[in-house]
Amino acid sequence: MKFSDFLLASALLLAPLSLSAQHGHGQGHNAAGETHAHKAPHGGIVRTAGKYHVELVLAGSQMTVYLLDGKEQTLANKGLTGTAMVLQGGKTTSVALAAFGDNQLQGALPAGATPTTAIITLRRGSETISARFDKLASTSAKAKVTSYACPMSCKDSASQKPGSCPKCGMALVKKA
Structure with missing residues (x-):
């Protein structure tokens, strides 16, 4: 393992979980540290990210990300760029997220990947928006059932x- 990969994997594991809480699949419940419930408009997992919310949808090897406003309404992707740092099986992979359609970013995971953690970083002008998603493997299994x-x-x-x-x-x- 290269030193840079080690540092990145360490950052993924040590990043504070209190940045925001995770909500899965439109359950509308409050998670630890949250003062309100979230809906998942696209069937994914929603995380609070400052004044925004970020929704992550995993389907096979496709990763789709939506930026939502404070009322969980989908925002346009104009001027929005992003990356995802994905942890799977002890390895960290960087996934570029590209604008797709009017309101989403998409990226391709390596074939057969089963991510356990993802840190999404979006850039909108000079603004940086980050959200951490944990326990993705177990959440994806629940969504299919x-x-x-x-x-x-x-x-x-x-x-x-x-x-x-x-x-x-x-x-x-x-x-x-």
């Missing part, structure tokens, strides 16, 4: 939380 759909298979009825089908009004059922 908890999904709901209409028993009548109505189009666009899939949801990550229980509720009613927007088409027919039937109660959504949990899928494995």
Whole structure:
């Protein structure tokens, strides 16, 4: 291991956890150190980052990041750049995040990667926005298990939380 990799891995492990709390998958609960609950508008994990919130969505080898305002509304990605320092299996990898569409940044994880921790650093003009995401492997597994759909298979009825089908009004059922 190169010395620079050692320093980076050490920084990931020693970075203070009190910077912000982690919230997963739209559960809307308060985490330690938080004074309010968060929603995950895109089904990811939301962290407080100063006056902003950062949402991280992991899907296979794709990492998608959204910058949210104080009311968890998605902000445009114009002028936004970013990187992710990802810890997986004791190794640290830097992932460049590039603007995609109007409101997201995306980056590709190495094939077969199962990240455990990610530190997202976004730059907007002279402003730096950082958020730390821990226990990603266990959070991703929970996200795959908890999904709901209409028993009548109505189009666009899939949801990550229980509720009613927007088409027919039937109660959504949990899928494995």
